[in-house]
Amino acid sequence: MVETSKFQTLEDVREDLSRRLVRAARDRRSPMHVPAVITSDVDARTMVLREFNSRDWALRFHTDTRAPKVAAINADPRMAVLFYDKGAKVQIRVKGTGRVLADGPLVQEAWDKGTNFARRCYLGDGPGALSDEPTSGLPPEFEGHEPTDEQLVPARENFAILMVDLEELDWLYLAHTGHVRAQFTRDDRGKWQGRWVSP
Template sequence: MPASEQPSNTEPVQTTSPSLAELEHTSWQQLASAPESEKDPFKTMVVATCADAGADARMVVLRQVDANRKYVWFHTDARAEKVIQLEAFPTATLLFWDENRQIQLRLIVETRLHTDDYVADDQWAALWVGGRKTYLSERKPGSEQPAPYPGFPESLGEELPTEAQSEEGRDNFAVIECRVLSMEYLHLSRKGQTRAQFRYEPESKMVWLAP
């Protein structure tokens, strides 16, 4: 019998698409690992809020993720306009994009502000002096200035503050806690797009969506 006709002991590889549950789990694991990696695309996200003139959006850094409880956290200056917006309307949208994997995650969240409690204290304590530097700004974020302003005391220049100096920024530091109400997943591909939604509140539900 020719070699080409010999029976093969190798089974063909079965390729199957992930289930909704597998996709949801993987998405949360990718989010959870992002804060620890400087190069992970999910380390930064767009936060969209409601403003008097319509929608408002800006980039922030993802600081912490609790995949089991479905919570994420980010930091902000307590004087920033987004704090006022979130106090008036606490629902926001978080948007993540990974260029390499061609994956977008869109989270609808309900936010809670932390400034003078253990949550803010713990996250401030874990923040290195370089991260604390911008909270030393004497000027309110978004306020008009006569000339470019670096966002921290100009006397610091390229230097980092000392640990003691950085503590002066604590009063301007805030943590935004985000309880995730739903997550929407979108994967772009030439073979076809994949879109799904994972709802957590008011009831838990996983569904496929048309892209």
Template sequence: MTEDARLAELAQIESAVWAELERAVHSRFTGSVAPHEWRRAVLATQDADGPQARSVVLRDLLLDSRELVFYADARSPKVAQLRRDPRAVLLCWSSTLGWQLRLRCHIEVETSGLDVTARWAHIRNRPAAHDYLSPLAPGTPMPDGHGGLVVTPLPPERLRETFAVLSARVEAIDWLELHARGQRRAVFDAQGARWLTP
């Protein structure tokens, strides 16, 4: 963002954040153009060993309910962690914008129902479905000699069992702008919008 185009009002910034998130979930690789930098976010959860973080791909935005949607293998450690404690943080960084978002979320895990079925039907014949082909749960040690590749995939009728939809309801946004004219930080939550010291 240029100096002349730098947003000044908190309401403008909050609106721009949601607009960028919407662009991110709908962006795809098209030729030489990469998707929006926020399409891949870092999800931080907690387990008995302490904080855990990993990348996730944002798949949808439900603006009215302020929910971001992503998919996971239902057998993965992150799903087990979120079932025990649904509080999480999504971290997004854009070098193009110079913006970092920390999104404090409450995440619901769904493995059945009409929405899950519809989303699975949408991706089942796409490369994204390959993430759910392994007969082993994510993180399971593999036999020697396989080079990390799934050798015997699950039969098609079982694939749906391993697919989970994660809906992250955003409860607070901590926005940080890195800019040549100075850093700015703001928070948007149930108490409203306010500036913070960067």
């Protein structure tokens, strides 16, 4: 639970926000591990948060280069992400700029850290591909089976990471004694400017 007495300053809130996002990326049991990710075409989906870079204030997700959201982000990179921890009664909303990266050391590192079983989804049909029957999109030989490294070679070109560089933060604590809310915006120098606001 969150005690409002612990949050007397905006810096207290910003540190709490950062800690929660770090845990969300590292701990699969964190309620914030799988947030709602919204693109500029007003579409939303649940995605696994893979990393939160607390120095650069950037979120990292994995995606398929063929997914419709990639085209949406390339056309208009404005994004929002919604996190909620029911037990702690804390909601975090963030806005930022999305970047889809298909090549480079960070992308290769993310690919290399994945398991073959997880990476097999990039062997299948692209997200949104039509089918005449219920389907996972996977080739039949990989339904319930882990591919080899060699079999995964063609999957790599479909793998990308989605980075969301944060520009606005909104932290809300829901309390029966009275909700508490703070907002932060990033200035031209990359510094966060905070303010208390009415819930």
